Each structure stands twice: as C-alpha cells, then as structure tokens.
Amino acid sequence: MNERELQQLTEDISEQFFGKAFRHQAVFNDRLKTTGGRYLLGTHHIELNRRYLEEHGRDELIGIIKHELCHYHLHLEGKGYQHRDRDFRELLQQVGAPRFCTPLKTVQKKKRAVTLHYYVCTGCGRHYTRKRRFDTTRYVCGICHGKLKKEGEKA
Template sequence: MPRSEAPLPRGYRPASALTAEVHAIYRSLTGEDCLADVYLSPRMGARTAGLYRCVAGSHQIVLSRRYLELCTREQIEDLVRHELAHYHLACTGHPRAGHGPLFRQLMRTWQFDRFPDREILRRIAAQQPRLRHLYLCPAGHEHWLSRHPKRRATSCALCSPTYDHRHRLRYSGISRKE
C-alpha cells in the first residue's frame, strides 16, 4: 500500500520512534501488526490531543507535540490507546463507531478511561498566539480576521449590514500574531 502518497497537513512531522512505540502497544493489545503511522503536530493541542484518520488508504495517528510535552507517561499511554481504538475500529469494519458503544467496550478491555486532560488543553490554548489576517474594504476599513473566508466572499459590515459585493473585503497580504 503506497503510504507516502497521502497529503499531510502543514507542519505534521513523522515520528518514527513514537510510531515504533505505538506499534508495540497495539501488538501487546491485539497480537497484530499496526499499519498506522504516527505524526506529531506542532499546532494541535488547544482543543484535542490527538486524532486518527485514514487518508487514501493510509492510516495516520496524529498527536499534539505540546500535549506530549506537558502530560504524564500514563496520559501518553491513555492517549495512544484512545487513538489506537479508533484505528482498530476502522480496521475491523467500524470506521464510524466514534466514541459509541463499541469504543466504550474497547475502553474497558484495553483499560483506558481518561480523555485528554482539559487543564493541559487549556494551558496550550492560552499559549498559542492567534494569527490574524488584515482584510480591507474598498473604503479602507480594516478587518482583522482570524481565518481566511473560504466558501463565501465577505463584505465590510461597516459599509453595508448585509453582503454587498461593492464592499467586498480583500486580503491585504498582511498577517500578524497576537
């Protein structure tokens, strides 16, 4: 299976030592080989500590680098088992099991019962500088948006209360952290 072809979000780093560790944990739990690769994300951690996803047949477990730095060894084990449970369910025909009954059953058999430490997530969120992007309307009003509008064009609320293409906002090319 061509595992290297799946696109990775910016900033994700393959973590080979961690991958080996995660594979060993999976083998100890199921007796089977784990086909997921583990990546570290420098940005994840404010809302969630990890995720499992399958992209173009490639199994990926992404863990928050900051969370791993701040949590205990025991919490790492929990986090890994949590994401492995998602992986396991996806591989055994339950990709949409979520945190439902099948997942909770695995929590009991694999003995992990704590979700990410809310306090650590809160600390990470507080440390993350937020990126703001400067958008300008034709009249020159400044709008610092937290994300680039994706689907719909956005117009200046100061010039027009409802969307009006004549007051459409355009990205100035300037972004800053605050």
C-alpha cells in the first residue's frame, strides 16, 4: 500500500464510520517503533506504522485508522479527545475501534550490557557499587568521610 492508497482509505473510513470528511494528510511514518499510529495536534495529520500492515494485515490497520480518526474528529469538535475522556471512549465503541493496538512481534527490547563500577572506602572498608563512574577526588565515604578508591586500584 502506498501513501495515496492510505490517504484514500482514511478518507473512506472517515466518511463511512464518522459521516465526516478527513481533510488532512494520512502518511506512513517508518520511525514509529511501538505504536500503531499517532494523531498530530498541531497539523491534524495522522501518522501510521507500516509494520502493522505488514505483520497484522489490513484489518488491524483499519482499526488503527479508526482510533486515530476518533482523536482527529473529537479534537476538531472541541470535545474530549484523550484516551481518558468519556467522549473518546464512547466514540471508540460506536465505530468499533480498538483502544490499544496489538503489539508487534518484531519489536524486541535490546538489553544493554550494564557495566558496574566498584569502589571501596580506605577508612572503614565499606564497598560501593555504582552504574556510573565518578571522580574519587570529589567524593568521600558517606559513613566515615574517608577517601574512596576504585576497587583494584592502589591507593
């Protein structure tokens, strides 16, 4: 599906389910990672995630378009357009739009390797473990105010 077909589909859904015209742009945004789409308040455009079409099919994309059109039409009418608003939830039910989209299977969180830094107090021998490295000349032990050194280094 290309951008022109997406625009036409969005306009058709708007007319069919909402009885109102969609006068702005609907485009694919390939930078969207975890969300199916978003409605932009400033420009009134709708951006959609192409991967939902590829992974879940046309029906899921239509559901996402309906959801974003709920935000669109309610915002333009000056009604409650946010997820927590009653107007929004009622309109979702009327048009049969999902409140949340199905998660993508291809999106996996990459675990970053955490490097731990170990410090020891030269006064009381207390051990400190930190995720971030810090300058030992600027900080002292919180218990005895002794000097800190990185474990494995000589004093």
